Amino acid sequence: CRAVAAERNWVQAWCEGSGRESPLRSGLEQACRGEGSARIPDFLYSAWRQRWAPEGVALQADSFSQNTPPTTDFWPVPTQGYLTTRQWHQATGEGDYQLLDPGGVLCLKAPPAADPDILQKLRPQRIPLAETFVAQIPRGSVHVGHYPRHLYASFASGVLTRRGELLADLSLSLPPPEFLDWDYRPDHLRHHPLLGLPHLPPPIPLDGPVALLPLGAVNYFHWMVDILPALDILRRSGALEKDIPILIHGYQGKPFQVQSLATLGIPAERILSFEQLGGSHLQAQNLIVPSAGAPVGCLTPRGLEVLRQLAQPSFSIDPLQPRRIYISRRSARWRRVINEAEVLACLHPWGFAPVQMETLSLQEQIALMQGAEAVIGIHGAGLTNLAFCPPGTTVIEILPSNAVLPYFWSIAQVAGLRYFPLVAPVCDPALVALLSSPDLDREDAWVRIPDLLNVLEQTGIKG
Template sequence: MDITKIAQQATEYFNQGEYDRAIALYEQCIQANPALRYNYWYLGLAWLLQGEESEAQAIWLSVMTETPEEMDNLIAELLEILTTKAKEFLDSRKLQLAEKIYGQIIEIDATQAAAYYNLGNALAQQGNFEQAIECWQQSIELQPDLVDAYKNQGNVLQKLENFPDAIANYLKVLELQPDYDTAYNLGLCFSQIGRFDDAIACFQTTIEINPDYTPAYSDLGNLFLQQNQLEQAIFFFSQAIQLNPNFAQSYCHWQDILSQQGKSNEIIHTNACLLKALYLPENGFKIYFYLGKLLTKTNNLPSAIALLQKAAELQKDSPEIYWQMGKAFAKMGDLETALANYQKAIKLEPIWDSIYLDLGISLAKKGDLLAAIKVYNQALEINPKNHETYFYLGCTLSNIGQLDEAIVNFYKTLELQPQCSQAYWNLGSILAQQNQPEKALACCQKVMKIKPDMAQSIYDLMINLSQQGWLDEKTQPFQQLLPVETPLNFYETTLNWAISQRLENTNYCPVYPQDAINLIPPQTLDENIHFSFRFGNKIQLPGSFVAIVPDGRYWLNQAQDKSAVITSDNQLLGDISPQFPVLSPGHPDNHPSKHSIFSLSKLPHLEKLNETVAILAGLLNDTYFHWMFDILPRIELLHRGNIEITKIEKFLVSSHLPFQKETLNLLGIPETKILETHKYPHIQATKLVVPSFPSTIAWMPKWVCDFLRTQFLQQPVIAKTEKIERLYISRKDTANRRIINEDEIIDLLKNFGFQSIVLESMPVVEQAALLTNAKVVIAPHGGGLTNIVFCHPGTKVIEIFSPNYVYPCYWLVSNLINLDYYYLLGENPEGFYIHKLLYPNARIEDIFVNPTELLNILHFAGLTS
């Protein structure tokens, strides 16, 4: 073969990452022409990228001559090639390869400030923040005016909440080369440590540099609001909206559509009204009112009251303003003023029963119980179907000793709202006092079924009533209701427990060994990948197993975000007792010593089952993602752990949703053997069979993907499903994380062949069939993306996130089955603090997508041609 062609082929192999083949060809080239240095440089580089640093250095040294001048030229030539290649790898996010080369550059020439700087960038994007900061500091020592090193260091320190050091770096940037982004971040840092005057100055500087940067206006508004400078706060909030009205206009349009569909709610309506008022400030009182209403919800009461008072000055005949003001004063504890405002509201609008209810509650808190009773009765005359009014009337009648009347009202409450645990609670207390212990204990049982997390409160009530002689604690019904003690201590792992009990060969069955997810960084238009994706190139996952715990206990709290497996000697098994927040495998805060169960006083009453019970329940069992990746694979572990499913008498698992029923049926779990998690929050079984989670909650090994694909892609429906190559998964029928301007986004995507689908009502096997035929999937973050597990390798996935909540679970899935993963952040064009007013909980906030940015990422992913 021609030596030129061999060299070209070697370069192709090198660029493809096939370093073994490249090495062989470069060696051929060197044999054919020993004088051509280029081949030595790339031969050494190929060895370096294979991890053979010594071999690389030996090859490079073999070219070096003894003449100092020639040596300098050769080193410069080598460094130029290494620097070019390292930057290519860094820009294409081959971060480990870039890290290796920059490390070698520094070893050759430790005066290269740019190499330290870029090495810091490569390390930071892998989550190695301490090492990154060390590199940036070294680059600054070598080049004190390296602005970007200060800036990147400031960004990381700000993320780590080291605000003083972040401030020092940002100040240096502004000294060297002022820019609006740094001034803004500096303002955020000053805000975090309470230096509000400095923060205001920074945001004003931001606006001077970039008058169109709306977040700075929003933050200024927030700071003035905190200092009760309402006019200035509203001015800057209005400026933020008026400078960039797209979000406000889209939100109001979206709210109108939801209203027409009957899907709007009070929160969305209030948000839309505030945005509209800020955009059209001639209706000034509306700004004060709706902003005050939102601040009342977030308990910023002094500012809320000041705003509502201003609204009342401007609109004296609005009952809603006085009602809202009454709520704010009541929350603040100023009952006299609250009462005065409720009465003004009633005078203006005498047929709103909800105002009477709030008035009655405040009168009762003030101690004017007879007046409260009168007001509650007035409310019931207007609306005899309000269960809350009967409940509060019952409470007040109970407090003045009219127990028979109180009982009537609590029963009426339960007739209208059968799940009102507090009504059962109060009813049980009264019935005990009336010497009706069986009925009283029945009420306590109802409380425990509806709200088992009230175990400690139930215990305190029952003990108190028994001490007063109302309940006999020796009776069987009393004993059956008593909550139980929390664990005394913990075993860090289930294997530790098995070894300590000499059960490792009989009651502990390893199934899958430790594994790892090899990670490829996500693709994005942003200069740096989001902090939520910075886990390096690999993350280790623990192995999986099945354990049989004699007389073991299982507890799941009502919110399904805390769980525990407890041994017969009252010890927590740490590795199979997860809780939220979900942390990455090996995270120090995952240690069982930090489990929240140790902060509880009591656990709910224990249901003892003289049976073999398998635990399939996990966290958030009704969430499709957790169901598919955390719950169903535990059935596979039972099979792999040589557990005879037919011999298991009961399975503790949630099964009330359609996708749960469907999948359990397909996997052979009989409906007759199911114990529902909400009915059995705390059980003890003769044999508690506990398959571990596949690894750590929400972190899945590859075998889980293979298991799901095997189970759900073999169904007959696959062949009949319509083949749609480009899918947009809508969340319009869910309660959160919806795309606010979805109509606009769908219209844009239709131009490139996308079809919009809603998955919630589809059977799982149909969802699997639909996704297996897809070549491109775009969706906001949510359960529908769980189905990308059924896609073929190479399928492009574009996930859309709120900028304030980015969770990497679908990126992990994409890495496991080799999908081509991209992400796009939505925007808060109105600024962070206005958005936080609209959505205090970032995890569930709805998302505004910039159509231009979506078009850009479509082009970046090669989907616009």
Template sequence: MSRLPARLQPAWPLLKRVHRLLSVLAGVVYRPFGRFLGVRGLPRTATTSSAATVERDPDVTLHPGGPAEILDRGPAQGSPPAHWVFERGRHAEIPARYVLDIRDGRLVGDFGASVTPGGILDYQTSGYFGLQGWREHPVFLHPRLPQVEQHDGTLLSLAARGTAGNYYHFLYDAVARYGVFEEAMPGERVDAVVVPHASGYQKQILELAGIPGPYVQPRADRTIRADRLLVPSTPNQDLDAPRSATEWLRKRLPPSGATGTPTRLYLSRGQLPGARRYLQEADLWPRLEAQGFVMLDPGTLSVQEQIDVFHGAEVIVAPHGAALTNLTWSRPGVRVLEMFAGTYVHLGLWTIAEAIGGIHYRYLVGTGTLPEGREPTGIVDDIDIPADVVLAELDLLLAQ
């Protein structure tokens, strides 16, 4: 969505439906020819669970990790009360963790689709945004797989949808899966790790987390083939921030002990159109500043500085955005107010707060509507909430 030109972003819901339909139709045409195209042939079929993949392909084994997690969350507090997105997220069942071990495995595109030598797409470790089944997967959009890049030895894949350019997905859908690998295969050594590492924050996080290289950059125009491919399970597929992932990140990337960081934060997204800006920021900010808030763009800080600032914060007000992923390092007792456009409500930051426990969280949804059960349409829509409404909600939060 963020890659679309601004003029096309309002058409995102229609374009997504077309994308899914084209994947289905193209797959019907192209899949039967996969057997004739060698390593670049499309998967001929798929499974909905990795256990089924193991049963159907003798070149695949599964290394069990930690147990399943049942998450029952209390109701999220905010306005309007009991918003259906948060109500739907109150219960989640996270499958048991594992690592899939594929001999002569293929990893497709920057979304990291896992394909076995028998031509099976392991859909459980290859999920993509907004799909209703494996036949809609974008791996089927083209007649054959992208150009193959051969790697000798054992590769560990941390690649997944969204991890190439989003701070939230990189932390929870890529880096946190290294914990699954360590848990399921303790002491196992690999020859390289497939993980996005082109940006500064990605390199910093990998170093802070102690994930050794060498690294291989997943690319949309490449299929990575390895003698042995290890693929950890993806427990954050539904934005659930399971406690196992949250706790691993908190322990693996601890605060430095820095003092003197601001205790009241307002996170700004700036005022560029098409960037989910908060429209009334010029009205709200002077009134927050008078209450001791500091305006912050976390993207201007190093990763360690972001960890330290959020660890020391006592109150955080912010429009929805990936910067709030840093709640991962907040302490119980912090108070958080997250603002949304009415057309795009996202539970991923609330689930982090719930996983930590003891965080006082409130949401505030602005103008626009998102019909119940519908896919969000306004991913980059501006947030339109009068400053007086925000301050009133902040008073409720501080009074909790």
């Protein structure tokens, strides 16, 4: 049923050459009309499986039987799983489940704003935080990315037991952007993008124990907010005391990745990537996986402590560095301030200096933010560094009207900062059609100067 729903047009085209009376065509038409949808005819399902089989591999009619173990030619997509790893461990007695922190609640307050859109998106929240743990999964495997029709495919992963069961709370993917809207639940047994695949490739075996961080670490924000807190969970469990490799989904050896690992005492030589190992599905003799420290993209007080460990203890404020900072995205491919020159001219009397974070080392970014008294910037990864600002720092986040998202609002509250939102209209999408997509909230924005001046007055900082 999922196959027909996902690829109805392709299956229909594939069957186009069949005669009008052929069982294949009549079965397809019946399925597309929803008749007999409880069981798609075997011949139709067989045709679907054969379409996606590795080249030269012939599939048997019962290859996807629920009780049939994986073969060397392909793995079936999970049909069973557990919403929590604790349930799996208690039900099967397999592996190990080490509890570190009990669950809790993160409370957030609404920012000072009159805009109803802001108040609806950044409303008061009580975010449930699940308990943190480290699981050991004998012959566990992980499959990452490349999920068709899934917006954030490069981030997602599926963690499986040796029987091919999905462990939902370890199989991370980006939730809807309003991650603080807890109508969303990690019901990955129905919604995980892994289930959109016809089958999985055979896993590449890895010898010995391997630690895994399954969420895609493809940008600065998720590396700092999701990956480093998960590494801390591994460290506190004692798993990193042994010289075992650490497999990080999306690791590319970027400077901020290498520098942050070095500061935490983890040599880059211990890090493995899926690209380095040459596959999207890997299986270890013992897969060691930490839980997420919080909902994806949400920084907790514990996560804030982890990030602040990156700061050099001998830090002292450079009297020559700016105290009021405007974070520029002029070199970015999307989500830029189109009238940035006008904005900077407006901010100059207030003492703001422009900074491009990507031109600075990690320690330079941290030192700059530790000495800040006010920060302004459009929604983007550079605002992740709000985590290093001293309590009471004034923050103005420019939010494109189609991207009123809670990530940096929540960081500001956890860090004890004074946060003020400023919504800016997005430009005509046609202006950036070659660089971005309206579906990804990446349009450039235009800041209305009167609105900016009003927010500056609201903050109470002196010009």
